[in-house]
Amino acid sequence: xxxxxxxxxxxxxxxxxxxxxxxxxxxxxxxxxxxxxxxxxxxxxxxxxxxxxxxxxxxxxxxxxxxxxxxxxxxxxxxxxxxxxxxxxxxxxxxxxxxxxxxxxxxxxxxxxxxxxxxxxxxxxxxxxxxxxxxxxxxxxxxxxxxxxxxxxxxxxxxxxxxxxxxxxxxxxxxxxxxxxxxxxxxxxxxxxxxxxxxxxxxxxxxxxxxxxxxxxxxxxxxxxxxxxxxxxxxxxxxxxxxxxxxxxxxxxxxxxxxxxxxxxxxxxxxxxxxxxxxxxxxxxxxxxxxxxxxxxxxxxxxxxxxxx
Ligand SMILES: Nc1nc2c(ncn2[C@@H]2O[C@H](COP(=O)(O)OP(=O)(O)O)[C@@H](O)[C@H]2O)c(=O)[nH]1
Ligand SMILES: [Mg+2]
Numbered sequence: 001x002x003x004x005x006x007x008x009x010x011x012x013x014x015x016x017x018x019x020x021x022x023x024x025x026x027x028x029x030x031x032x033x034x035x036x037x038x039x040x041x042x043x044x045x046x047x048x049x050x051x052x053x054x055x056x057x058x059x060x061x062x063x064x065x066x067x068x069x070x071x072x073x074x075x076x077x078x079x080x081x082x083x084x085x086x087x088x089x090x091x092x093x094x095x096x097x098x099x100x101x102x103x104x105x106x107x108x109x110x111x112x113x114x115x116x117x118x119x120x121x122x123x124x125x126x127x128x129x130x131x132x133x134x135x136x137x138x139x140x141x142x143x144x145x146x147x148x149x150x151x152x153x154x155x156x157x158x159x160x161x162x163x164x165x166x167x168x169x170x171x172x173x174x175x176x177x178x179x180x181x182x183x184x185x186x187x188x189x190x191x192x193x194x195x196x197x198x199x200x201x202x203x204x205x206x207x208x209x210x211x212x213x214x215x216x217x218x219x220x221x222x223x224x225x226x227x228x229x230x231x232x233x234x235x236x237x238x239x240x241x242x243x244x245x246x247x248x249x250x251x252x253x254x255x256x257x258x259x260x261x262x263x264x265x266x267x268x269x270x271x272x273x274x275x276x277x278x279x280x281x282x283x284x285x286x287x288x289x290x291x292x293x294x295x296x297x298x299x300x301x302x303x304x305x306x307x308x309x
Contacts, residue, residue, distance in 0.1 A: 112195030136176025197242025
């Protein structure tokens with residue numbers, strides 16, 4: 001499957017809900033754009049979790065340009081696309097890499113958000129490009145976490161550096177970066193145990209991991225990625241806020257976009273925190289990660305509805 005088809009499959013639930021709701025607006029023939037129409041449009045948009053600000057911008061756009069007129073579904077869909085594109089465009093950014101030597105990526109987020117799986121997928125993207133990848137099993141909290149990462153490392157063709165259960169994650173990070181340097185690896189990705197943005201001791205631990213990494217490579221970690229679960233709704237938003245402040249994150253991976261009928265959550269996530277969305281997770285397999293592109297995202301979200309309109 002190509003890039004766009006995977007994105008379409010992942011966003012199918014959200015796209016279906018939106019397209020059904022927009023079509024329902026036009027069930028009554030000759031319907032005018034009036035207050036009732038706009039209220040129903042707003043409700044349909046909010047259902048995708050795109051947030052009140054984005055929904056309002058679309059409603060205002062339709063109201064301003066089209067009030068008291070009979071419109072086609074396509075006109076409304078075009079407004080959705082234009083308004084969302086403007087909001088998502090600033091969130092597009094490539095991955096920062098080292099000018100020379102290994103690029104170090106630190107990965108953080110709450111428990112179960114999809115960190116380890118996303119690391120496996122990222123490693124796969126890199127090994128596909130012929131890059132050599134070493135993973136640091138910095139979730140030393142649970143033995144199963146190390147085994148999970150080791151299993152993925154084997155599958156995606158990456159090396160792994162591990163520590164004893166309960167050992168200091170900063171020391172695992174140190175050894176992973178050392179291995180990347182001495183072995184001439186291109187990429188080093190460091191996993192961490194899940195934590196809440198409110199657990200200040202664990203946030204400080206993250207700071208220690210960063211310092212240990214920076215001691216070996218001064219401008220590293222080149223990226224600190226926050227993995228957010230797209231199905232977490234409003235919680236996803238408060239996580240992004242807390243981690244941005246406490247963990248110096250440089251970008252977001254929005255995982256589990258496939259499991260959600262509320263994929264619109266990417267809009268407030270991208271908008272409210274000034275953090276670029278670098279990747280979206282679209283399934284549990286190693287190939288289910290795509291770089292985020294607003295254009296492709298909107299194409300996947302709206303093409304089904306546009307085809308029927
Ligand atoms: N459907 C879906 N499931 C995912 C995705 N990413 C992770 N998962 C699942 O979410 C669960 C937790 O993932 P894991 O990587 O262990 O989370 P961690 O605790 O943050 O390391 C696992 O069952 C994964 O298979 C995704 O993009 N889509
Ligand atoms: Mg994990």
